[in-house]
Amino acid sequence: MEFSGENNGAHVLLFPYPTSGHIIPLLDLANHLINHGLKLTILVTPLNLPLIEPIQAIHPSNSIQTLILSVPETPPRSNFAKKVRATSKLHDPIIDWFRTHPSPPVAIISDFFLGWTLQLARQLGVRRFAFWPSGAFTCLVMSYTWSNVEEIFSKTDENALVTFCNIPNTPEYPRRQVCTLSSQYRKGDSDWEFFREGLLDNDKSWGALFNTSREIEGLYIDQVKKEMGNDRVWAVGPLLNVVGPGYSQRGGLSAMPHGKVMTWLDGKVDDSVVYVCFGSRSTLTRQQIDALATALERSGVNFVWCLRGGHMMDGNEEDAITKEYENQVANRGLIIKGWAPQVAILKHQAVGVFLTHCGWNSVLEGISSNVLMLTWPMDADQFTSAEFLFNELKVGIKACEGGSQVVPDSIKLTQILCDSISGARPQKERMRKLHDGVLKAVQDGGSSSRDFHAFVKQLSQLQSVVF
Template sequence: MIPLLDFTHHLSLRGGSSLTITIITTPKNLPFLSPLLSITGTINNIETLILPFPSHPSIPSGVENVQHLPPSSFPKMIHALGDLHAPLRSWITSHPSPPVVIVSDFFLGWTQNLGIPRVVFSPSAAITCCIINTNWTNMPEKTEILEFPNLPNCPKYPWYQISSIYRSYIHGDSVWEFVRDSFRENVTSWGLVVNSFSAMESVYLEHLKKEMGHERVWAVGPILPVTNGGGNRGGRSSVSVDHVMSWLDAREDNHVVYVCFGSQAVLTKDQTLALASGLEKSRVHFVWALKDPVEEDLRIFFDGFEDSVSGRGLVIRGWAPQVDVLRHRAVGAFLTHCGWNSVIEAVVAGVLMLTWPMRADQYTDAALVVDELKVGVRACEGPDTVPDSDELARVFADSVSGKQTERIEVVKLRKAAFDAIQERGSSVKDLDGFIEHVVSLGLKK
């Protein structure tokens, strides 16, 4: 949601009076949307359409956000959202000035059939789009190593690193057939917008154009917040942004390790203890964004842990101001689950990534970061793997004292990212190209 709404802001500002934008959401997600809309202050070409979340036997009443569901329920969420087709279609056909295009993320393939051109928004990497399209089109069977010889660089991954949504597919099941068809619709969409940039993924962006049979593939990233910092963009935190920044201000340049695993990943008790031990043994300064532990013994442990690392470590319970933290001069390394938002934010900040992918597109992102872009170092992998605390301590210590090759490469990639979003940069040209196509659709009506 965050990069899609940031894209909306840039679209609004760049398109100006030539565009009117309507954001479609459901009631329980409105609180996530409202703060992000308000930060730009004087937007007057954005409206909202709130549609009731459809009732569905597999989704508990009142749940409208995937953060509140186990990962295994995500396909059911995709299926449930398909029931928004009728009310959305009704709104489009009855509108006095109906929209000329719809932008929706790659889980919402059913929006392909609303009577207007559909643009897929990918919050993931271009390489992820290539792999998703290939899997759901070709439907490869389970194998020890899944290879993609038709993709650039011929990537290959162990079967367990392929998206669990694909690995869980059940032939003949109505929910799963809907999910399969939704993903297949992405390949035949009118256009595709990707939160990436040419210097980072040019070969995959070109492959997508060939695969889709047209040039309407726009790389508009890195999609940055419209304001200078990220602030509180997703949830509650135990500490204020000002406190975190003040704490970092007192540290040396590039000497702090930032640890965060995104909004959904939850470490097991053993993983949490191993990570805490690795941070303690490493003697590095760190900021750790941690979900508040459920287990009472872990709560007690962290009370003592925070005392033992006082002055060297800052533990944030809840949502962290990640954009602000990563861009602070003191932060030199980032232990991350490799969600694409986190990867992009680290690239923009020029921060070395220590990768610990766990699910979804995170393995693909980690391989891109470490093997192709050379801007990261492997720390661990897997949702159940308990890392060796001594090895983690070594990785942490090295990340703020060595790894010069990766540091040089991430600085280069950071420059390329900012070049892309300058006035004549590749991503600005793509954003303008997208707007021109949308405006031309309106003129043809």
């Protein structure tokens, strides 16, 4: 999206959920907002300050400020609902900050996990916009699931089909593939009731932003508008397309020098490399790593394997890959133990295939890079995102369906890897068309660009009011 010259000086507070997978896309949004003349304050925890540094380095200090607050620690092994509820302890510090600020924000853009900020915004007399780093399809799945969570999980059969009546084409999924967070819900538990209420409050927010485009999810964006009861729903992605200088550091410093990774890829022919990554939080068992390592070795394909989770469920990932194995695949395999410059890798012409856990950030990066995606979902909303790639967009190929504990058949996985690189696949042609459409969407006059400009115009018209 091109710089528009808008400079109304509107001040907005951005409040991400404090994990990298949620912070990074909100920072991508921040980059666009600053380029359109807005002034931002980003609420960040001390631990996540390094993620903010690359965007601070490329913008004037009066365009982006930080509000540094610490989320209270939760006891070891606390469930996710308790961790989300802990963020609400920032309510009073945020109120104090607003009331002492000489020019407080006119709006709060907060992550969808932070639905409690709707009441905060109303108390402050400003608008709250829900930001979805996930897609509209996932939003609809979560809305239906959490509205009917007791009924869905009243049956003990994890293979029982759940029919999503609120989604176009009425998809059905086994209960075990529905957002795994919802299976942990306990009626009457104060943390889970808080979490559920916050998710359902997203539909009551004044507006919603999605890191997606109409070319990917137009049908589902329209459905979200129906559920929210207004047109203040904007598809403004993929936001990563305009990342500016220093994008190789997006999300953190690479564990391997960026130049070394690019030089290695430069030595490979176009579309000959498989990139393997399961995100920053997914964990593999030793058996899963062994099966994947065997398949990569036997397939003969070139590959970059990012082990950036840093740990396994039952040991250390770095120890699971031996020097002997690295030596065996040295000419055609690059193993990065830690954070990798994923966007830069995927956009390199040598990379043609992406073996992914189907987190939405990775899905968008794959589409934006025009690579064939092999799906291996682990948990959360990754199963429905994988099915969306396979059934709706028809640009994905299933590599493993079982989730975090299932070990793939290495022989079958070997064949899938071989087939993904060699020969024409209909998924590749569909991906090319989807990629071209998404590329146009973020260019000036495209659907995402138009939505972004409409959203900025909406922000420029806001003033603090008392609800």
